[in-house]
Amino acid sequence: MRQTNYQLFDFLDFDTDLNGGDRLWRACPPTHIEEKSGDIFITIPFQKQNNSNEITPDNSAPRKSYQLRLRAYGEKILRVSVVFDGQISETSEMLEMAESLKVTPLTFEKTENEWLIKDSQGNKKAVVDFRQPETDWWSDLQPAPQETIDIRFYADGKKEVRLSAYDMFSPARHDAFALAYVEKDGKANRATFSVHANPDECFMGTGERFAKMDLSGKTLQMRNQDGQGVNNRRTYKNIPFYISTEMYGLFLHTTSFAKFSLADHSTRSAQVMVEDTVLDTFLIGGDTPEEILFGYRQLTGFPSMPPLWSFGVWMSRMTYFSADEVNEICDRMRKEKYPCDVIHLDTGWFETDWLCEWKFNKERFPDPEKFIRNLRDNGYKVSLWQLPYIAYTAEQYKEASENNYISKSEKKIQGASNFSVQDYAGTIDFTYDKATEWYKGLLKNLLDMGVVCIKADFGEDIHLDAEYHSMSPDKLHNIYPLLYQKAAYEITKEVTGDGIIWARSAWAGAQRYPLHWGGDSACSWDGLAGSLKGGLHFGLSGFGFWSHDVPGFHSVPNFMNSIIPDDIYVRWTQFGVFSSHIRYHGSHKREPWHYPQIASVIKDWWNLRYRLIPYILEQSEKATHTGYPVLRAMWMHHTQDKTVRHIDDQYYFGSDMLVAPVMNPENRRDIYLPEGKWINFFTGEVFEGNQWLKDVVVPLEEMPVFVKYGAEIPVYPFNVDSTDDMDMEKVVRVTFDQDYSFDKIKKY
Known part of the structure; x- marks a missing residue:
């Protein structure tokens, strides 16, 4: 209309x-x-x-x-x-x-x-x-209200x-x-x-909104959709909550x-x-x-605390297709000293790519228990992709249909990020307790093998023409992600002891079940900027933890095959290091050795990530019992500064760090330092706040990060292969004052 x-x-x-x-x-x-x-x-x-x-x-x-x-x-x-x-x-x-x-x-x-x-x-x-409003009668041209x-x-x-x-x-x-x-x-x-x-x-929040910091002047639909990127009105995570200045x-x-x-x-x-x-x-x-x-x-509800290993590097792509391929990549990361904690298998671990049956392909993964065990012995945790729709050709279709575990529909789930050729017969009905337990049983089989995390993908769309056990589809549509993710989270915590999932959609209350990532961003500067906007609004919508695909999900203009520029890979890596969680994923090669000109730079940033894990843990713990997210809009700390109401390309990382990602190929940007005294994290230079630093040149291997003067930051003083190697008794605290230099972070 x-x-x-x-x-x-x-x-x-x-x-x-x-x-x-x-x-x-x-x-x-x-x-x-x-x-x-x-x-x-x-x-x-x-x-x-x-x-x-x-x-x-x-x-x-x-x-x-x-x-x-x-x-x-x-x-x-x-x-x-x-x-x-x-x-x-x-x-x-x-x-x-x-x-x-x-x-x-x-x-x-x-x-x-x-x-x-x-x-x-x-x-x-x-x-x-x-x-009643006071009046001074003059005319009856218009009637009274x-x-x-x-x-x-x-x-x-x-x-x-x-x-x-x-x-x-x-x-x-x-x-x-x-x-x-x-x-x-x-x-x-x-x-x-x-x-x-x-x-x-000014107004902020309302979910993962890919928009400017101030939402005034916008009408927003509280209806979850497959976002199909991070540069449009659609969003995977609508939260019917806003916060006002x-x-x-x-x-x-x-x-x-x-x-x-x-x-x-x-x-x-x-x-x-x-x-x-x-x-x-x-x-x-x-x-x-x-x-x-x-x-x-x-x-x-408050976010729960994710496990230590989740704060390390996650490696993935769409997709790995065999145990041999995964082992080769994991062995090479160890050999070349790239620290990493999680290897994620996306759609290719099934018998047929994208045909979700919750079972490993027997030929390409002949002994999944041994495969997972060997990876764990090498410091890797395994995460698996799946989704909440049952295809007509799935092994579970007859059982699910006959027992009313899924909705009944003649129509296919729509969504441009459904890249399969599968016709989905129904949506798992999480309004039915027996269907929920059945789904948990499917996941339990995998978790018992040693899998530690389930990627609870999709969930934004359900069959709206179908019947569900105890809710009408129009009332179920938005809350479906919460029910879906709750089930995956609960069985994961029950079996492994760790409360964690990796989810794309959300509604109010889903912050209790971390963590969520930003969906299918383009591997472009626009995709990087849109991702950060979404994360800032998401943090102002009650969520504590949030991540994104590094260095973007899909290539441009060729969705699957365009080569990712080195500078985007580096700049997105820097943003990932200063996010609550960092995962590499997408439609093209993601392992750093495929980018030989910058591979050593990436390794340095990964090592820095592990050095910062004690600080990230400290700030994450704070997010579980306060109103703070890990990644925060600057307005949260400077409510009287009207400038920060409109800044969506800088953010606080925890309470003490101010991060200004470079999001252009010119290697320069303006930086706003709010009130206070600040120390450049990398150079040790001291700045007075309440000023703009104009047209700052930032070489590709550097990033603008500032720390509050006087802050004490806990760091891990050694390089490690994974968090398995970390002994938290060895954490040191670095004071940011006139004696600070970056050598105190990297000297060990």
Whole structure:
């Protein structure tokens, strides 16, 4: 449909001919308030509107009333819910509330002009305002505005988040609605609300968004898709949560398809529309972004700590096809002293490439247990690819179909990164406990052999025309990655003791099951820049750990066969070293000796990665019990510096390191140093912050990395083949002061 630039059509999805059976109902001033068991219930009447883009009341229809519920959790979280049909999900797979997060009772007081809602400590939590705008009558050219609802929320008792009561040009021309719902053919179908946005307010998060740091001016679809790269609107990981520079977060608790319009359809409002009959929203306050993200994790769960070996180098490509090929590569890495911990087998370990049957090819991998054991003895862990769809030709198809372990569908799963010729008969149904256990059994056979990690690929798309055990497909679609990854994570931890997967898709709550990577990026400067943008927003969406394919997934312009330039390989390696996890993967040769002009440079960076693992472990541990991710947008540490709101090509790596990847073939870039005193990690040069370093020349073997002056960084003082060789009793701490030099990192 062509854009009309009218909110009713472009955001609320009304048919432009107004003949799709939709009718709008708008909230009016509340009529009643009461307290029940510490919750506040506010009765709100809704007025039907005439079937027109001119928003006028249909006074022939009686009003319908619904209750808005307010519930406080702790001191900084306010849950705002209204049900138009159905019921609120008090628990869900998305929620994993911290034991410390308790419901705080609310009370209310009535005055002539307002209802004041407070918590048990006397903190203001909401105000329902009945005062009318002041007028000085001059003309009746336009009628007075319709009745509306004016509620202000104070999640942390201080900062106001208010509904957009009057976002309009004239009484009949609206750009946002404070609170409304849409009936389709006489039944509640979808709902919307909007909160006021300030002119200089910025928005971030919403998942792995391949966009500028400030998302204001964008309307975002909360619907997972195969991203097919990292330079478009599509994304594998939509998270219905945003964080505002006004210091609040908004989490839409739903699995339904939804939209966020962040100062886009109206620059005065941040709007939410959900294809559901329940609006269930958590407002999260805090004085810092970390506090807000901590509150979000208190609701949806904290990341668990990945194992030590996962922080080493992972080597992969699409794909290795035999045990001999893998052994040759692994032996060469050891012989030539490239440190590495994980060898990943992508689609080629099956009997037929891409035909996922969870079994090794007997000819090319004749003794998988011995193969895995020998690799482990050589310091390598084995990771395996698979996906959650059953093909018609798969060995498991009959069993899965007859036992209803998969959905029933006549259509094929779509997605341009499905490079197989397989027709997928159904999606494994993780809403059915027996199907989940069956799937876990398939993985257990592999984990019992010694495999340590499952690549939980895909999951963004399911059969939407099919039936599932206990959810409708439109409600299951977004949360499917969470159910899928939870199953893979649980069986992996049960068998191996290590909680880890390698996953591409995500929804709210999936941060509990690390780790996630950035999908199918192009081996280009655009792909590198887009990957970092996605990682920054992902870290502002509750996730602690995130990685990406080094040096990009697919070649350009020839998808499988274009040669990767040396400088992209090096620059992406540098970015990988300063990411929570580093994995080489893609459609072309990835092993460094295929790039002989830069192979020695790559080895140096890999050795540096292992030197930094103690610091990465320290920062990763912090990510499991705070609101911090490992890779952080600069705004998390400099909220008063408006410059950093718009910087998406630099980031904090943990609390003490500032990283500015070079993402162009010119070997130069501008670098912004925020407030503070900084030491160049490689040269030891000291800089005062709050300045731009313009057009800095950065030779290919170097990278701009700065450390906070006075910081102590734990490092491992020796080169190793893998993390198996690391004795953490030998870790040393290097102080970054006037006596620092890079020799202290590399001298051992």
